[in-house]
Amino acid sequence: MDKLVPDIYAQSIYSxxxxxxxxxGIKCLLFDLDNTIAPVNIKEPDKKIKELFNExxxxxxxxxxxxxxxxxxxxxxxxxxxxxxxxxxSKPFLKKYRKIMRVYNFKDTEIACIGDxxxxxxxGANRAGLTSILLNPMSNVDYFWTKINRYFEKKVYKYFxxxxxxxxxxxxx
Numbered sequence: 242m243d244k245l246v247p248d249i250y251a252q253s254i255y256s257x258x259x260x261x262x263x264x265x266g267i268k269c270l271l272f273d274l275d276n277t278i279a280p281v282n283i284k285e286p287d288k289k290i291k292e293l294f295n296e297x298x299x300x301x302x303x304x305x306x307x308x309x310x311x312x313x314x315x316x317x318x319x320x321x322x323x324x325x326x327x328x329x330x331s332k333p334f335l336k337k338y339r340k341i342m343r344v345y346n347f348k349d350t351e352i353a354c355i356g357d358x359x360x361x362x363x364x365g366a367n368r369a370g371l372t373s374i375l376l377n378p379m380s381n382v383d384y385f386w387t388k389i390n391r392y393f394e395k396k397v398y399k400y401f402x403x404x405x406x407x408x409x410x411x412x413x414x
Contacts, residue, residue: 244367245359245397246407247375249414254278254290254355257374258414259297262353267372269347270297271338273356274308274315275387280380285317294322303345307337307354309361332356333365342369359397360390377409 251257254277262270275281278290286294297304306326308315315328330337342349349370356362357378366373383391401407 242397242400244364246367246401247359247363247373249353249372249374250407250412251374251376251414252412253376253379254293256412257355259300259302261414262372263300263302265372266351267353268301268351269303269305269341269345269353271305271307271341271352271354271366271371273332273354273358273362274306274310274318276357276378276380276383277355277362277376278306278318281382281384281387282380286321291322294324303347305341305345307332307341330365332361333368335365335369338365338369338371358387358390359394375407 249257254272272278279286294304304322304324306315306318306324307330308326308328309330309332310328312328315326319326327337327341341347342352353372353374354362354366355374355376357376359375363373363375398407398409402409
């Protein structure tokens with residue numbers, strides 16, 4: 242269960258203290274796509290996300306989209322945001338995380354992974370030894386498999402809340 246506990250819990254990508262991440266030695270930010278950067282029914286990034294990504298690049302972060310979605314879903318975001326990506330990542334498995342560390346020459350302590358799901362984003366990041374950042378989903382609209390994950394997530398959230406480990410809406414960094 243420890244592998245499902247995020248290092249940081251924030252409301253959205255816009256409420257993360259990126260300056261604090263920089264001070265902690267984070268150089269690379271791995272962003273989940275669906276319900277983290279954009280709702281699943283949105284086909285390309287809006288102005289607000291483009292501005293955030295430009296700001297983060299100016300801060301010196303390497304930005305990469307890591308998604309379980311296929312290439313055709315990820316491509317418009319990759320191109321419009323001018324970032325690298327890892328599609329069909331099979332999170333929480335470690336293959337894509339390890340490849341990113343190898344290709345970009347980052348240590349696990351230099352990467353933060355940002356996402357909205359415990360069983361994919363947080364579990365994968367924690368298994369890889371990365372800083373894990375949990376966000377609230379941007380939308381209630383989900384893919385079929387994600388709906389199944391959300392069912393089990395509810396049970397984990399209840400378990401964590403009873404033990405005051407992770408309480409929805411009680412953010413920390």
